[in-house]
Amino acid sequence: MEDLIRASLDHCIKCTICETVCPVAQVTPLFPGPKYEGPQAERFRLPSGSADASVDYCSGCGLCTQVCPQGVKIAEINSRARAHFKAQKGVSVRDRILARPGLTGRLGTPVAPLANRVMANGTARRLMEKAVGVHHAAPVPVYAGHSFQRWARHHERHASPRLDGRSVVYFHGCSVNWFEPDLGRMVVAVLEHNGVEVKMPRQDCCGLPLQSNGLFDAARRALGRLARDLSAGSAGHAVVASSTSCGVMLKREGREILGLDDDETLRAVGARTFDVCEYLLDLHGQGLLDTGFRPLPLTVIYHAACQQRGHSMGTPALELLRLVPELEVIRSEADCCGMAGTYGLKKEKYDIGMAVGERLFEQVRRVGPDAVACDGETCRWQITKATGRASVHPVELLFRAYGLEL
């Protein structure tokens, strides 16, 4: 698989189409663009890796790979070159911290009020920027103070959902567990409302932040463990993910970027993984989705995040939201909000991320929607921080349109 990715560079016909979409190259001369950084530079790199520092400016958004008409795996080539680069140069403390949301979540949750106050404190954030390089103005999540897992264990014991014999395993990811447990509860409620039993086994990080910060070995261990956790006791049920970036890690990136193609469990779990909106739209396709939505007289902008696009599944969230009466859904004109995982948090990349997101922010300011709907968590935080507008996961709108309550 790794060799297939590298070999794809031979398909490059230098058409420059990837250059037209790269959000980073559009705003900074520090990054030479996907064609140069990807197929062109890779040809000259040593097998052990000999990338220069510019590769670290690739945000890993994956847009280049999606638009390449010749099937060159540009973003994947960059991702692996970045890992080699970081392995040689050493991964910073900051990147090691950002790469482990499970650890920071576990540490922050018991002391949530304190941790949140520190994170909201300008002086503390400036100190943090100096000390570890997380930009002082970058959006950081708010600790919920109680984990989703805790609720889930309780819920599984006590809930008696209306069952139609369909069961899924919910892969909630770190952000729902530590920062947005209410979103997890809404996902469960919407699925159960449609007669789907939701199993929530213990689970930890998928390894995506480790991967995007170049820590491939640790990422491989994390993803392998997650695949086994989700697989144990799931009896071949569909795995449903509410984080598009973590979902695509299970579906594809682990196999392609981390080279875990031989991990049978990962293959099997990945093959039956669905984004939550993808799963719900499939239910609708089978006539099994309750479409008795109440009117939701709101205007929202729907932003298909870069990692959402990586699923190559179309825009199921958009199609679902269009089923809700009186909900006006405007499609985002931008390809990327600039956050791209943890990229936009970093001191040296914060300005780039904000410049990348400006197209979206400008549309949000111009339209003035009631909310921005987006499937990616870090994107939501970035959008709200930059525009002051509420941002929601599309499932939250479905939850409200069903008239459900937590």
Add this chain to the structure above:
Amino acid sequence: MSGEGEIVVIGVGLAGLVAALRLAEGGRRVRVLAKGVGSTHLSGATVDVLGYAPFRVRSPAATLPEFAVANPHHPYALMGTAVVDDAVTWLKGRLSNPRYVGDLRRNFLLPTALGVAKPTAVAPQTMAVGDLTHGGCFVIVGLPGLKDFYPALVAGNLGSTVGIAGEAIEARAVDVDLTLDGRVDVGPLAYARRLDDPAFRAQLAARLHGRLGADDMVGLPAVLGLTDAEQAWEELEARLERPVFEIPTLPPSVPGVRLYGALSGALHRLGVSVTIGGEVLGAETHGGRVTGVHTETANGVRFHAAAGVVLATGGWAAGGLEMDSHWVVREPVLGLPVTGIPGGGRRFLPGYFDHHPLASTGVAVEGSLRPVDGDGRVVFTNVRVAGATLAGAEPWKEKSGDGLSLSTGYHAAMSMLAEED
């Protein structure tokens, strides 16, 4: 008709975009699937309907009827040439930034990046000003660091050209001293984005001040703004007090990106789902119809049921047609028959510009663009083929590429819409 099933359009080049938009405007539910972005980004985005047949064509409208008689298997002949006119009118009604001008009555002669006069019927008005038909004085402006645009080359070649009645063309090159953040290697899009900013436009105009003759027409590489080209162009004309025109560059083509943006934006506004990066791997068929297609997703294959399919996957370069080393040719998505492969004997010809049969190889169709086999029988009744996948045309030689994509995409949609009524 929106209660009917979904039409799947495969490909997002000009043909696919046009077919999808016309179908959606006609009330059909449409889904667009594509392996990657199409050739709009490589194209000068002029609508070349017929430039050579085989001599340079002055009026496509006047030449098309005889051209159709002489080339009965050409898509223009199969559809009927009136379609081309309708399609051009329709497209012009959808493009406003920049607006498109011209029609089939006469071709413009517009300069290329090499300074060659190219016949084209319809063009963005930001380019059409550079019409060489009646000669004139031209200044070609070079921007520092801009890749692959050489004003001296353009001016030199234009200077050895004449208008249609032998009118003289004078051309000279000027370079402006205007750096883009000190960069030495800049792509067209980087300039275009900067020229969306009125302050940068003012700087450009100031640097040209005093360097232009009274009768000069000012040619710039086609980078005059990405999101608001109309405004950028009008403003430069006003500031320079002279006609200003754009010359297409090598890829990425800013006019092509604008054209793609206008058409895909219209699709989004009509709620059409466009998935790029999900290659269509194959189809399910039943009783002479395609019932759906399989696309590649992040973790497998997804099936999309289809009431009809428009195949607009392009030609050789785009992967819409494939050939192996044994000269076995296939259309990879629906497995349609491909015609026009030369048999044994001489497959290679010595001259680059020789008539090579592979140039017009492709999928043969009938008048409503449904694919046919070697005996002329329709293969799938609910499929239409549009654009460079079609047999019977030699776009590079005829200078008919975008005209073919536009008119066949349009006709594919119209014939599907008509079938229901």
